[in-house]
């Protein structure tokens with residue numbers, strides 16, 4: 001499954017997982033048009049999470065699209081996907097071709113400026129299966145994604161630019177966490193689309209309550 005990636009691209013992770021960067025997967029003119037239409041057309045929402053008993057807004061906007069039933073739990077909340085837009089479907093198909101894997105959902109993040117961010121986490125939810133391949137597309141402002149190796153504390157910084165595709169695969173989510181730090185440098189908006197494959201969904205209230 002990841003074999004063509006291994007053959008064609010250099011693995012940027014020094015150990016314990018796979019990380020491939022395909023710079024300018026979309027050339028600037030195409031990336032420009034996606035940036036503008038996704039900004040306009042996706043159902044951007046503020047998510048609230050419970051932190052020490054208080055509800056707080058996460059510092060970014062989000063939207064969740066996918067096949068019916070591809071429910072996903074993030075920020076401690078179960079989410080039902082919105083139906084695919086034709087634009088997201090066409091992007092998905094481009095990403096599937098290079099990844100040689102199908103995706104049934106996409107999480108869209110909008111970082112309005114450098115004050116928006118994402119905290120350190122691993123995409124290791126049960127719904128994603130053991131070694132998920134996650135394809136992450138960037139549009140707009142350049143932002144830094146920082147990986148931290150759990151045991152050695154090694155960090156790995158990757159600059160993500162307009163049109164870049166980053167692929168996380170293998171055992172990466174078991175050993176590394178990642179975050180998108182705030183920065184004073186970023187003035188413009190950045191959109192990130194992370195394509196995922198949900199392999200199992202909560203089937204009973206007991207199961208979803210247990211996670």
Ligand SMILES: O=C(O)CCC(=O)C(=O)O
Pocket residue numbers: 107109118123136145160178180192194
């Ligand atoms: O914005 C990014 O590049 C990271 C997004 C991310 O890690 C996620 O959605 O899980």
Ligand SMILES: [Fe+2]
Pocket residue numbers: 121122123178
């Ligand atoms: Fe992530």
